[in-house]
Amino acid sequence: MAASPRPVNSAIVAMQPSAIRRISTLAAQTPGCISLALGEPEFDTPEAIRAEAKAALDRGETHYAPNAGTPALREAISGYMAEQGLSFAPEEVVVTLGATEAISSTLLALLNPGDEVIIPVPAFVSYEAVTRMNHARPVRLDTSPWDFQIDEDALRAQVTPATKAIVINSPNNPTGCMLDAASLDAVARVAGEFGVYVISDDVYNRLVYDGACERFATRHPELRDRTVVIDSFSKPWAMTGWRMGWIAAAEPLVSQIAKAHQSAASSSVMFCMAPAEVALGCDPAPTVEIYRRRRDRVVDGLRAMGLPTRRPRGAFYAFPDITATGMDDEEFCERAIVEAGVGLVPGSCFGAPGHVRLSFCVSDGDLDEALRRLAAFVS
Template identity: 35%
Template sequence: MQQLSKSLDGFGESVIRKMTRISTEDTINLAQGFPDFDPPKELLDALKETADYGPHQYEITWGSKLFRNNLAKKQSRRMGFDINPEEEIVVTCGSTEAMMVAMETVCEPGDEVIIFSPFYENYTADTILCGAKPIYVPLNPPDFCFDKDVLREAFERRPKALILCHPSNPTGKVFNREELNYMAQLSEEFDTYVITDEVYEHIVYEPNEYIYFASLPRMRQRTICCSSLSKTYSITGWRLGYVIAPKEIIDVCKKVHDFLTVGAAAPLQKAAAVGLEFDDSYYTRFREMYTQKRDLFLNGLKEIGLRYYEPQGAYYVLVDISKFGFDSDMEFCEWMIREIGVAAVPGSSFFKENVNNYVLFHFAKKEETLKEAIRRLKKLKDYEVK
């Protein structure tokens, strides 16, 4: 038999999804970031109606007209510029496909792509699958800021794109205006595209401010905005994402998307379009809900005596496990599933650097689930290395 593709030789199973797979029925899964509570009732009611009346066949490849129109209205209002639903949007099968579409649109084999470390694990895979090469730029704790000189050195290699996860998974970092303006300055100076992952745009904790990179001066023309409805409406299983970019970029995105997946699920687009019509009060309540969850969980970690980095956005927290004496964070996570009954993600899966002393928890769970998780995690006190 002929040899299979060598481009996948360095790939393994997603560590995040692995932790879900090896969790038992009794495990509280704080690894893979999905809620254990229902989406808004308006979406569920719309889904029931769609089940009866459709559509049940293909929609327009790049997204139903209703979905694109509603999305354009919502994002135009929030991003501060008009978005043309016919020319500047592609609806995808989740933000995972959106990111891959963006990468395939701008990258060719041999190109280089800047990725901040720590990073969401798909970014390296996306880069390699495109035949491109990653350039890693560290985000330095405790604030997870980048070194300006290091970032400039990366740009001096003339990369094709920068991937910007904002707010960041896994750190919860919300980049401030000064940091974003510096990225913008370099991207313009070195003619680099910026691919933004904005899935946590509505989960930003006060006093932090969310700034869309495309809204910065002269950045709209070189920014490819990727996001999804998964986190904002608690529908991670619906797999509805999108790309927003100028027409000349979207024209290419449409081609990539068409031959990757043809189109996102038509009935789900119809039902989810209801959520895109929510007024600003929904997003205020949504942020308040996650602020309460964050405070509850972080207070529990503090009571247990665990050292963590307080997230400015998203719904993850990196926790230092040095005091437990494990050489491997994967070994610790597997042990914690068996002995503590809580699943986390080994932090090493997010870092290019040799880091083995962090695990990642998410807190997108009901209050009672988080309280039970904290109760179980208190048992960790018995295993500290004296």
Template identity: 35%
Template sequence: MSQLATETGALNLSQGFPGFDCDPALTALVDEHMRAGRNQYAPMTGVPVLRERLAQKTMAQYGVSYNPETEVTVVSGATEAIFAAVTAIVQQGDEVIVLEPAYDSYVPAIELNGGIPVYVTLTPPNYAVDWSAVEAAVTERTQLIMVNTPHNPTGYCWTRDDLNQLARLVQDRDIWLISDEVYEHILFDGRTHQSLMTHPVLRERTFIIGSFGKTFHITGWKIGYCLAPVPMTAAFRKIHQYVTFSTATPMQYALADYLSEPSHYQQLSAFYQRKRDLFLAGITNSRFRFIPAQGSFFQCVSYDAITTEPDYNLAVRLTKEIGVASIPVSVFYHQQNDYHILRFCFAKTDDVIQEAAERLSKL
């Protein structure tokens, strides 16, 4: 859809990346470290100062301790971390529970490792986790459950009750967890991020995956990290070592410096809440229906009052006819469930958000 947006010159609210640049102070730090000659391979596990800052930030934010030497690894984006974690755990015939709609790299990573995805469906308008359905999906062969909070594409944010339900389900079983928390700093309306690491039962069996791309508006740098208990980190690093070996050195030093100022990520929820509200105010008198996103930088809207056409067709038509690109949510389901929902990314400049909302309101 991004490609179609480029071809047609449409406002691109489809793919999930910011339509504005990062803080120039961050690029200045990269420049500084490049000029200081930090341009050779970083250690396989990440530069020590960045791992230490990540451990400090995690302690300050969630009150949970990770050893920077043995439990923190810097990788080339969350997508690499997801692949490495899945590969470390999944073997031929293992079942992996996937809550869908789901980010598109989970299932290929599972299948490439011979795993079998077992789907649990989340449905609009709330997309809350149906715990009886998750429980029903667990079998003797369940090896792993994939978690994503705040959730792409729906914006759903896990509650404390979700963590408790998951803990109850896994505590007497040999089930591992991957928790994709790349939107950990983007939650709205006073919500706090419920990281799986904050539940002792979950911390011991979870790969927590984060990404600087979403937090600092640098998706093109592809730098992420994985926090996990010692034996899990050891297994994870065996994969990471032979996928990318290590991650861009000057960027790691720059991020370590930049992380020492917590306001750089603490203001992100307010920053994106204002953009979400700008978009919602713009479409409030339209025929689209929505529940405000709880987190992430995506807003799902229902178009049932406008047309009965399939979501994919409508997304293409809106891109071509009114010049607003979105993503049809059916693409995040393995059987393309179509609930007539489009996902709009509001990580865009205010003028793009307002113009897009204005065009959508005319439908």
């Protein structure tokens, strides 16, 4: 009699399926529901980028790309980052299958079993999931008492001999908040003192509405040897389905991450490399203005419903507090789908119960109708 199969990865078994996808699926299965759940621009990728993809296919660029990306794209990314005050040579750039794979490859390269990763919450769900997949321990740092900024004393209290990295995301998903100078400096002092890596997820840095977005790597170049910058083509250029992102880090570090990327993904798609170069030259400012107007309508509308909402300074999410409704965030979202026909994401998915995430990257008509439905539901 054959023996039973041996157990699979215990970290994977313990993981729950994505709650964001679960809510999105429920919304999609509900007739007439307007989903504000996914962080995906409703716009088509700009024509110039799509035209270059067609040309790349006509040129026969359908074979394997170099593991770290084509030299031309890596050079273009290096130049693009230099314009933003970030100094990384083309050889210090790795093109990835979106920012999610960039996060996965970075943590795979950094973590040993038993290591700890400090994650200021609310935070994107993948940070914690990928940390656990590597048999390391995510350590949540609740930022809500400080208006979603990072308090240095609270951060220091989370550091242990096992701490390997701190993950920051500014503008933030799900809050839309940007880390201020005091927060960035607090992270820098702790990282410098304890030899901790800083993973700076900057994917929303071009979607900013109020003031400039100060980047950790720009403000603290003295920590270049332990800083990993993650960025993506998905959000500013409506390229979510292209799965194109990148990692930038100092050569000794990026060479190790490149090995993890090579094993996990081999490379990004060859015929997407040249279009990505074109994207870097496209100005997303007109789209940002559309999002800015939507942001203001959403925040004003949510506040009029009696739902306290900070005005996001970047990204395309609002994160209202729904505790006054007497429902927890899971119940609120499930009932909103069934009773109001609006799909939202529970804040507990991001480590912030009592809130919901609303994405305003949908058409103006759908957004206005969703707000009308929500107002009736809340009242």
